[in-house]
């Protein structure tokens with residue numbers, strides 16, 4: 098649908114492994130062309146013009162250690178594994194309102210009018226296709242630009258038609274889909290979600306248990322396109338769609354981009370546990386005034402977010418191992434919709450901790466963050482890494498991408514890892530392995546301990 102002027106096929110940099118290099122351009126399909134999606138697209142275009150830097154993106158900026166002992170090398174991720182380039186990306190997507198990406202970016206107010214003016218033409222060229230919507234899943238929004246169909250299976254087929262047309266019009270052989278749509282109401286997998294047969298029958302029967310995001314995920318997988326879920330609601334996180342991804346050999350990952358307060362939580366909590374400081378309570382509250390905040394003002398969508406944010410601490414603090422330190426802490430998360438703030442979220446954390454002789458202490462964190470500024474580089478990295486996973490033949494749930502998610506989806510019944518630093522080691526070790534380099538553990542990353550041992 099939309100061709101950015103900077104799109105030229107990229108020549109692969111190196112031929113180190115058996116992974117197919119990224120030939121040609123890469124399609125990016127986004128259900129939900131809102132603040133996050135338009136901040137990403139504007140950013141990719143601004144960076145290509147030399148008018149901004151991709152801070153926050155590992156694929157664009159990070160160097161990782163290769164080899165250990167006395168002679169480690171530090172290699173940029175993009176030089177270690179074959180990744181597509183930002184200039185290779187071609188964007189298309191759906192929304193339930195018809196505004197083009199420029200109008201939406203102006204309304205979202207994340208980037209200044211001056212910045213948007215420089216990429217106005219590129220953004221105006223991206224007008225969303227009609228979305229698949231059901232207001233019972235996002236109760237605070239109304240859809241004015243939606244598809245109609247006799248059944249949910251018809252709607253899935255209409256999405257597949259959009260995808261195939263986009264690929265053909267832009268001469269694309271590869272694409273990735275990233276859900277950046279609004280948070281749908283909380284739900285749990287039911288009997289209908291257990292097998293592909295019952296799920297497809299549900300699509301034909303218009304079953305109420307099938308959310309719009311699941312219809313996009315199904316369409317993506319049926320078109321052999323990897324799918325990443327940026328919101329806390331279930332989409333590919335049901336057995337039927339995990340089976341479909343495994344059967345077809347398609348990469349999936351989720352869920353809920355880890356941006357502001359939860360990122361801080363997964364940085365601070367591992368520190369408290371490592372120092373064996375006790376936790377009595379962690380109170381987190383946020384104000385946010387964007388459309389996402391308006392959607393989360395509904396109890397159903399908020400519950401999906403609350404559950405996603407809530408699991409982090411137990412997993413990191415391990416109360417089973419340390420009942421005295423972490424067996425009985427209070428954890429409360431609040432999000433309040435406060436329109437004057439727009440996308441500039443403000444989060445407060447009050448952390449009540451206990452030290453030597455049970456003495457109480459407090460930590461206060463006041464994070465004045467910008468939601469979409471933190472989310473855009475996550476989406477960019479996921480696009481490149483999901484494409485890499487697909488080319489490398491890594492099918493099904495991509496646990497190594499847990500780093501990017503608040504509530505990482507797991508390939509089996511194991512509990513997810515939430516510690517940001519362990520997640521980072523998982524991610525970088527997957528990259529080392531794909532590049533046929535040796536995986537490292539945490540001690541490999543520090544000083545060479547052998548030198549310290551007096552023989």
Ligand SMILES: NC(=O)c1ccc[n+]([C@@H]2O[C@H](COP(=O)([O-])OP(=O)(O)OC[C@H]3O[C@@H](n4cnc5c(N)ncnc54)[C@H](O)[C@@H]3O)[C@@H](O)[C@H]2O)c1
Pocket residue numbers: 128129130131132133134191192193194205228229230231235238276277278279280281309310327328329353354355356357387388389392468469471472
């Ligand atoms: N920004 C962050 O830091 C962050 C962090 C974690 C998760 N998320 C999640 O990412 C998603 C996007 O966030 P945002 O700030 O861009 O929100 P947004 O409200 O600006 O954009 C979401 C867009 O999705 C559209 N939409 C809703 N249902 C749809 C459907 N069925 N089909 C197509 N389009 C649909 C809405 O009209 C809207 O334009 C939200 O679910 C949010 O919870 C954001």
